[in-house]
Amino acid sequence: MSSRKIVVGVSGGIAAYKAATVVSRWVQAGHDVSVVMTDGATRFIGPSTFTALCGKAPVLDPFDTRFPLGPHIELAQECDLLLIAPATARVLASCSLGLGNDLLATLYLNMQCPVVMAPAMSTPMWDKPAVQRNIQQLVDDGVHMVGPETGWLSCRRQGIGRMSEPETILQSCSRWLE
Numbered sequence: 001m002s003s004r005k006i007v008v009g010v011s012g013g014i015a016a017y018k019a020a021t022v023v024s025r026w027v028q029a030g031h032d033v034s035v036v037m038t039d040g041a042t043r044f045i046g047p048s049t050f051t052a053l054c055g056k057a058p059v060l061d062p063f064d065t066r067f068p069l070g071p072h073i074e075l076a077q078e079c080d081l082l083l084i085a086p087a088t089a090r091v092l093a094s095c096s097l098g099l100g101n102d103l104l105a106t107l108y109l110n111m112q113c114p115v116v117m118a119p120a121m122s123t124p125m126w127d128k129p130a131v132q133r134n135i136q137q138l139v140d141d142g143v144h145m146v147g148p149e150t151g152w153l154s155c156r157r158q159g160i161g162r163m164s165e166p167e168t169i170l171q172s173c174s175r176w177l178e
């Protein structure tokens, strides 16, 4: 398997910790992995985790000076895959509407490669017509969805909304990384 350039967008849900496993597995496979974190994501998992896993700090700031052209431009250049995991209701809405209202949503608009999203949220959120409209719009726009699945949720209920396990996400993405 040749090395691919992958960007992993992490947004603010409990499932953010699972993104670390996905990142680690891709780094171990020899891929060049960059992580973009939303403000919300930093409330759930420390940037230091991704710094250590990737060997470079995650991108939190749309004006990060490591990227003179802007991270939304440079991270998208020659990118082979964008994975957003977990994808919060807020990120799904921003991307579906093309708002470009933070770094991750702007990066999404710049991406020309396959985009995979792994939604995660409570069952009532997932069942909301607004969320389902956004999911359908993103699918119509060519985004590949993995999950969510039915199971234990952090709100201490069983139901749909649980983010797919890292193994399932890795398997779903593998076709673009061969």
Ligand SMILES: Cc1cc2nc3c(=O)[nH]c(=O)nc-3n(C[C@H](O)[C@H](O)[C@H](O)COP(=O)(O)O)c2cc1C
Binding pocket: 010, 011, 012, 013, 014, 015, 038, 039, 040, 041, 086, 087, 088, 089, 090, 091, 120, 121, 122, 125
């Ligand atoms: C404990 C806790 C868990 C949360 N889990 C989720 C979640 O799984 N999915 C979701 O869409 N929002 C979840 N939220 C709400 C988001 O964190 C909130 O909407 C935040 O603004 C999202 O920011 P972001 O999309 O920029 O990361 C949770 C909030 C808290 C306090």
